[in-house]
Amino acid sequence: EPEVTQTPSHQVTQMGQEVILRCVPISNHLYFYWYRQILGQKVEFLVSFYNNEISEKSEIFDDQFSVERPDGSNFTLKIRSTKLEDSAMYFCASPHVGEATTDTQYFGPGTRLTVL
Amino acid sequence: QKEVEQNSGPLSVPEGAIASLNCTYSDRGSQSFFWYRQYSGKSPELIMSIYSNGDKEDGRFTAQLNKASQYVSLLIRDSQPSDSATYLCAVKTNQAGTALIFGKGTTLSVSS
Numbered sequence: 001e002p003e004v005t006q007t008p009s010h011q012v013t014q015m016g017q018e019v020i021l022r023c024v025p026i027s028n029h030l031y032f033y034w035y036r037q038i039l040g041q042k043v044e045f046l047v048s049f050y051n052n053e054i055s056e057k058s059e060i061f062d063d064q065f066s067v068e069r070p071d072g073s074n075f076t077l078k079i080r081s082t083k084l085e086d087s088a089m090y091f092c093a094s095p096h097v098g099e100a101t102t103d104t105q106y107f108g109p110g111t112r113l114t115v116l
Numbered sequence: 117q118k119e120v121e122q123n124s125g126p127l128s129v130p131e132g133a134i135a136s137l138n139c140t141y142s143d144r145g146s147q148s149f150f151w152y153r154q155y156s157g158k159s160p161e162l163i164m165s166i167y168s169n170g171d172k173e174d175g176r177f178t179a180q181l182n183k184a185s186q187y188v189s190l191l192i193r194d195s196q197p198s199d200s201a202t203y204l205c206a207v208k209t210n211q212a213g214t215a216l217i218f219g220k221g222t223t224l225s226v227s228s
Contacts, residue, residue, distance in 0.1 A: 033215070043160060043204065045215035056214055091159055093216075103148045103208065105216055107159040 003029070004094050004108040012114045016081050021111045023075040023092030032075045033093040033105055034067065036060070043091070049075065082115045089113075118143040122205050122219035131228045135192040139205030139219055142186070146217075149181055151190045152204040154221065160204055164190065195226045 007022045023032060034046040047057040052069055066078045079086055089112050093105040119142040129135045137151075148167055152160035166172045166179040166188065178191040188207075192199055202221040208214055 035216075042220040043206075043216075043218040045217070048215060058215065089159075104150070104162060104165055106162060107152075110159045 003096055003106060004032075004092050006090075006092050006108040006111050008111060009109065010112045010114070012116065013082055015084060015115055019079050019082055019113060021077045021079075021090050021092075021113070023077070023094075023108060025073060025075070025094065029075075029094045031095055032067075034077050035091045035093060035107075036088040037091065037110075038085075038088045046077070046090075079113075082113075084115050087113055087115045118146075118207075118217050120205055120207055120217050120219035122203075122222045124220055125223040126225050127222055128225045128227065129195050131195060131197060131226055133195050133226075135195045135199065135224055135226070137190040137192070137203050137205075137222050137224065139188045139190075140186055141188070141205075141207045141217075143207070143209070143217075144183075144186065145209050146186075146207040148208045149179070149188045150206040150208075150216065151177075151179060151188075152206060152218075153199075154202045154204055156202075163203075192224075195224075197226050197228050200224055200226045 003026045005024045013019050030051050032049040035043050037043045045058050047061045048055045064080050069075050089110045091110045092108040121140045151164045153163050154160045164179040166181045172179045176193045180189045202223045204221045205219040206216040208216050
């Protein structure tokens with residue numbers, strides 16, 4: 001059972017609009033990761049977030065993207081001015097709380113973003 | 117550029133057979149290795165992790181790691197139709213908070 005859930009499960013938006021994808025942890029998490037997977041392609045890392053700060057980001061994670069933890073629990077990925085090529089599955093991942101290693105990343109169910 | 121390579125398949129095996137999935141990686145600094153299973157339209161599900169050279173067994177699954185050859189594999193014994201999915205190899209360095217680098221995945225089809 002994943003320790004993170006994601007909302008919404010499916011988001012449809014018009015090109016140029018802003019979207020906010022949410023990752024909702026079941027228990028206290030310090031590490032969060034966002035990945036995306038364009039249909040038929042590999043899972044790609046976007047950004048990692050530790051203790052309320054970005055710890056690593058990829059070349060994909062440009063100024064169009066931002067992450068924050070607005071209320072200390074939920075973790076959001078904002079995409080400003082969406083483009084057609086942003087259409088993908090977006091996954092939040094996190095280690096299990098209490099596990100000895102923080103290496104292992106468990107994925108949430110994902111949000112399917114469709115940009116029209 | 118850190119790369120993880122997998123044969124895309126499809127790999128087809130009959131029910132009850134052993135399925136062998138392979139993965140190579142380019143970054144010698146990689147320390148942690150993972151196999152995920154992904155059903156169509158679903159999120160990746162962790163199957164195995166392996167950190168040291170050699171074999172690691174968990175039920176019907178065995179992960180094998182050879183850091184000198186930069187090679188990691190997954191064996192599935194007694195393959196079942198429910199094992200039909202895409203298997204993703206992922207690697208990372210040993211630093212906390214760093215990214216998983218994924219291969220494109222190998223599609224496995226188990227026929228009954």
